Amino acid sequence: MAKAKSTFHDLDPATGKVTIYRPGQKVPDAVAGRVGAHLLDGPRPVLTADLSVDGDVSEALQGAQAQIAELVAAVTERDERIAALEAELEEALDAATTGGDDDPTGDLDDLDPDAEAPVELFDPSKHDVDEVLAHLEKSDEAEYTRVVELEGKGKARKGILGG
Numbered sequence: 001m002a003k004a005k006s007t008f009h010d011l012d013p014a015t016g017k018v019t020i021y022r023p024g025q026k027v028p029d030a031v032a033g034r035v036g037a038h039l040l041d042g043p044r045p046v047l048t049a050d051l052s053v054d055g056d057v058s059e060a061l062q063g064a065q066a067q068i069a070e071l072v073a074a075v076t077e078r079d080e081r082i083a084a085l086e087a088e089l090e091e092a093l094d095a096a097t098t099g100g101d102d103d104p105t106g107d108l109d110d111l112d113p114d115a116e117a118p119v120e121l122f123d124p125s126k127h128d129v130d131e132v133l134a135h136l137e138k139s140d141e142a143e144y145t146r147v148v149e150l151e152g153k154g155k156a157r158k159g160i161l162g163g
Contacts, residue, residue: 002042
């Protein structure tokens with residue numbers, strides 16, 4: 001029994017049933033005899049069949065086959081996108097869990113449990129005038145100077161700079 005090399009569909013002329021075959025999937029000899037050898041990985045059996053049909057049925061089958069081909073192309077494209085996203089996710093997960101080291105916990109061993117978390121500096125552009133003034137009232141001289149300089153370079157509000 002042959003296997004599918006790539007995704008393809010087969011329309012059984014006797015039943016009108018459509019089957020989609022994916023790469024690596026076993027393809028029955030009856031189907032392998034109807035499809036092109038380029039779609040198969042393995043020997044193609046020698047089969048003959050009478051596929052003649054009435055003109056109206058032939059047109060309907062061709063239309064159905066065209067729709068099936070579009071669906072197969074869409075499914076194949078979706079599967080390729082999913083595979084690419086899975087590969088990216090796997091890579092990101094590897095990088096996140098190992099950090100590029102053989103010992104993923106090595107970085108944690110170097111942390112000082114008594115160290116304080118970094119303090120986020122006050123940004124006057126993210127606060128209204130009253131909040132900035134309240135912050136300046138309780139700030140030391142260095143923080144006061146830093147915030148006033150940021151305000152002068154940023155919004156330069158008169159209520160804060162006194163102008």
